[in-house]
Amino acid sequence: MDNIILIGMPGSGKSTVGVLLAKTLGYGFLDTDLTIQQREGALLQEILDQRGLEPFLDAEEAAICSVECTGTVIAPGGSAVCREGAIGHLKELGTVVYLRVSLEALEGRLNNMSTRGIALSPGQTLADVYNYRSPLYEKYADLTVDADGQTLEETVAAVLRALIARRDGE
Numbered sequence: 001m002d003n004i005i006l007i008g009m010p011g012s013g014k015s016t017v018g019v020l021l022a023k024t025l026g027y028g029f030l031d032t033d034l035t036i037q038q039r040e041g042a043l044l045q046e047i048l049d050q051r052g053l054e055p056f057l058d059a060e061e062a063a064i065c066s067v068e069c070t071g072t073v074i075a076p077g078g079s080a081v082c083r084e085g086a087i088g089h090l091k092e093l094g095t096v097v098y099l100r101v102s103l104e105a106l107e108g109r110l111n112n113m114s115t116r117g118i119a120l121s122p123g124q125t126l127a128d129v130y131n132y133r134s135p136l137y138e139k140y141a142d143l144t145v146d147a148d149g150q151t152l153e154e155t156v157a158a159v160l161r162a163l164i165a166r167r168d169g170e
C-alpha cells in the first residue's frame with residue numbers, strides 16, 4: 001500500500017514534518033498517538049502514569065494494528081519499534097522513513113519530557129532510549145533521512161528527494 005511511515009525518536013519531527021509532507025503530496029495524515037488516545041479515552045501520559053509501560057505499549061500496538069489506509073503519511077509514536085507487531089504492521093502499510101536526529105539536537109527540542117509521554121522504564125534516560133532504539137530504527141527503515149540542523153521545510157524536501165530517488169531506483 002502506498003503510505004509513507006515516519007519513524008524515529010520522540011522529537012525527531014514525525015508529527016510536524018509528517019503533516020507538511022502530507023500537504024505537499026496531497027496525501028492524508030494520521031498521527032497514531034491520537035488513535036491511541038481516542039481508543040483508550042485517556043491521554044498518553046495518563047496511560048503511562050496510571051497503567052505503566054507495558055500496558056502502554058500494548059495499547060499502542062493495538063492502535064497501530066487497527067490502522068488500514070492508503071495515500072496517507074503516518075506518524076507513529078517513537079515507541080512503535082518496541083513491538084514487532086506494531087512495526088511489522090507499519091512495514092506492511094508502506095515505505096518506512098527514519099528521521100535520524102542526533103541525541104544532542106533531540107535534547108534541545110524535548111524540553112517537556114515529563115508531560116509529552118515518552119515510554120521510559122524507571123530510571124531510563126533519553127540517552128538510554130536513544131542507544132537502545134537507534135539500531136531498531138535503522139533495521140526497520142526502508143530509507144533514512146538525516147534531519148539534524150535543518151528547518152522543517154528542508155527536512156520535508158529531503159524526505160521527498162529520498163522517496164523519489166528510491167522510486168526511480170537510484
Ligand SMILES: Nc1ncnc2c1ncn2[C@@H]1O[C@H](COP(=O)(O)OP(=O)(O)O)[C@@H](O)[C@H]1O
Nearest residue numbers: 009010011012013014015016017109150151152
Ligand atoms: N528542524 C526541525 N525539524 C523537526 N522539528 C523541529 C525542528 N526544529 C524544531 N523542531 C521542533 O521539534 C518538535 C518535534 O516534535 P514532533 O513533530 O512532535 O516530533 P515527533 O512526532 O517525532 O515526536 C516540534 O516542537 C518542532 O517544532
Ligand SMILES: O=C(O)C1=C[C@@H](OP(=O)(O)O)[C@@H](O)[C@H](O)C1
Nearest residue numbers: 010011044077078079117118119
Ligand atoms: O517514543 C516514545 O516513547 C513515545 C513517543 C510519543 O510520540 P512521538 O514520538 O510522536 O513524540 C508517544 O507515542 C508516546 O508517548 C511514547
Ligand SMILES: [Mg+2]
Nearest residue numbers: 014015075076
Ligand atoms: Mg509525534
